[in-house]
Amino acid sequence: MDEFPGESKEYKSVDSATNEDEAVHYPVEFLNSLELSGIPPHTLNVKIGSPIMSLCSLEPPKASNGTRCVVTRLHTNVIEATISCGPYKGETVLVPRIPLVPSDSELPFKFRRLQFPVKVCFAMNINKSQDQIFKTIGVDLTSECFSHGMFYVSTSRTGTSETLYFGPK
Structure with missing residues (x-):
């Protein structure tokens, strides 16, 4: 990421246990530390020009799970990106923060992560x-x-x- 010009923007997720009774056993700091497949990281660092990959279907069929994009603008609650390959190459997609709940997790509890559904993808x-x-x-x-x-x-x-x-x- 250091090779890209400009300053990076850091987006932190909002994590919470889905069951209020379990919230006492799983503090926010612990939930923030979890790194699971298919779920974006707690701290997402991106720059304009960095490659990202969608982790879910945002605007099917244009922007589905696995769509590669290049970041063009960074806003507080939206990342603007351009699709970099496939039949929709060159089209703009807006990526909002959305709540994600890992479904195939081996965790003994469920939690929700509010974050942009993307990962930096080299x-x-x-x-x-x-x-x-x-x-x-x-x-x-x-x-x-x-x-x-x-x-x-x-x-x-x-x-x-x-x-x-x-x-x-």
């Missing part, structure tokens, strides 16, 4: 790359994560082998 997993085209692809092979079809998906996101790179470095 890389993505193979499943998120489906139906997208990239100029350059780097596939990290340091761990055995491949299942049937993943190798094909990871290598077919660019049109030429000259821009396809493998390896841990």
Whole structure:
């Protein structure tokens, strides 16, 4: 993020237990520390020009889960971004703060996080790359994560082998 010009803006989430009786057992500081898959972080630092990925469907089909965008404006309660790939490339999308409740969490309680449903995105997993085209692809092979079809998906996101790179470095 330091490579982008300008100052970053910090957005903090508002976290709360969904059950008032459990709120005593799970203080806000603890909820703020939770980092779960599919849920934005408590502290989101972004700059104009930074790449972000949508974590839910905001304006389907234009801005659905996994849509990559570039931040164009930062407001108090809205992030303005431009879609960076796909059939809606170049279109503007407004990302509001919304309440998110993790559904597949292994936590023994439920909580709500009010935050922008995006993450800063310099890389993505193979499943998120489906139906997208990239100029350059780097596939990290340091761990055995491949299942049937993943190798094909990871290598077919660019049109030429000259821009396809493998390896841990």
